[in-house]
Amino acid sequence: MDALPLTPGELVCLGSSLAFSGLFYYLHRKKAKVVAKIQEAPKLQVSESLPDILSATGSSCLQYVAIEGVVQPTEAALTSPYHNELQGVIERLVLKEHRLIWNSLARSWTDSERVVLEQVHTVPFVLASPAGRSVGQVSVESPLQAVELPLETVYERFQQTSHGFKDLLGHYLSGEKPKGFLETEEMLLVGSSLTGIGELTMQPDGSLRLQPPADGTGYFLHLGDWQALLADMQSVSNFWKWAALLCGFVGTAVILRALFRAYWDYRLRKEQEAQQQEFEKLRCQRSSDLDLSDEPPESACVICLTNLRECVLLPCGHVCCCFRCFQALPSRTCPICRSPIDRVVPLYQA
Numbered sequence: 001m002d003a004l005p006l007t008p009g010e011l012v013c014l015g016s017s018l019a020f021s022g023l024f025y026y027l028h029r030k031k032a033k034v035v036a037k038i039q040e041a042p043k044l045q046v047s048e049s050l051p052d053i054l055s056a057t058g059s060s061c062l063q064y065v066a067i068e069g070v071v072q073p074t075e076a077a078l079t080s081p082y083h084n085e086l087q088g089v090i091e092r093l094v095l096k097e098h099r100l101i102w103n104s105l106a107r108s109w110t111d112s113e114r115v116v117l118e119q120v121h122t123v124p125f126v127l128a129s130p131a132g133r134s135v136g137q138v139s140v141e142s143p144l145q146a147v148e149l150p151l152e153t154v155y156e157r158f159q160q161t162s163h164g165f166k167d168l169l170g171h172y173l174s175g176e177k178p179k180g181f182l183e184t185e186e187m188l189l190v191g192s193s194l195t196g197i198g199e200l201t202m203q204p205d206g207s208l209r210l211q212p213p214a215d216g217t218g219y220f221l222h223l224g225d226w227q228a229l230l231a232d233m234q235s236v237s238n239f240w241k242w243a244a245l246l247c248g249f250v251g252t253a254v255i256l257r258a259l260f261r262a263y264w265d266y267r268l269r270k271e272q273e274a275q276q277q278e279f280e281k282l283r284c285q286r287s288s289d290l291d292l293s294d295e296p297p298e299s300a301c302v303i304c305l306t307n308l309r310e311c312v313l314l315p316c317g318h319v320c321c322c323f324r325c326f327q328a329l330p331s332r333t334c335p336i337c338r339s340p341i342d343r344v345v346p347l348y349q350a
């Protein structure tokens, strides 16, 4: 059989499905590794026995731990400009502009947003024991390096832009319509329960510190317990696994389709070869039986007027051409009655 005959479209489909499958599998493996590391990591609560646990391991550093505690600032906390009673240790203010853009292909207006302003403020904070600050604390270093900031939305306001008639005309001409501005404030509030997953080290002064792992493993700060974080990570990992499987399935389907087509082409070619051999045999027999004169015989092919008619075209039943002319027909229709040819059989004369 020849090399796998793939059309350019199939080749593009196969290449992209294999590439995406590989990429999604890589993302799945990456997430699965993090999930395994979180599962293996010791799970600790902030308490006064934490330094003893650390010194029992014989080193001043635990490479990957999940530690749960309550957020407490070490200096003056940040106060929300919108709700004076809310205090936090991380604050993110975002101003987004929402506008409608005319999509000439879809013939409709589509939403689009643009971040106009983003500010992140933070103050040093610790994870304290729910029982009180006096029974141990772990300072959280570089919180902005966490995979995702553990923030909750405390303020949201959408300010609509008002338009005059002139503006409306301008919008239709330019294809852009401002909708308004969305102001949001997100905070990590003082007193929230937080799970930190990272490297736990003991400083020479005996204080504990949670920091991004030196080996580059994900540094997580998550509102809620570690099981919730693990479930989130597992669902993302599974999503990439199914996406990889789906792309792999598409690639396999393309290969199977090409193989199936190649098999049918091969069978057709074999059938044609067998047919040709049958006609060749018939021609040899006839040429030995007949003495062909220079004049075209009455039973000469209507196309080349040279060879003998040797094909019975089915289903119309016309006997009008030689096998070579039958093969050279531009379309599989009878040259006499134009009806489609399903099958051709050699003409045997007694």
Ligand SMILES: [Zn+2]
Pocket (backbone or CB within 6 Å): 301, 302, 303, 304, 305, 306, 307, 321, 322, 323, 324, 325, 326
């Ligand atoms: Zn002919």
Ligand SMILES: [Zn+2]
Pocket (backbone or CB within 6 Å): 313, 316, 317, 318, 334, 335, 336, 337, 338, 339
């Ligand atoms: Zn016919």
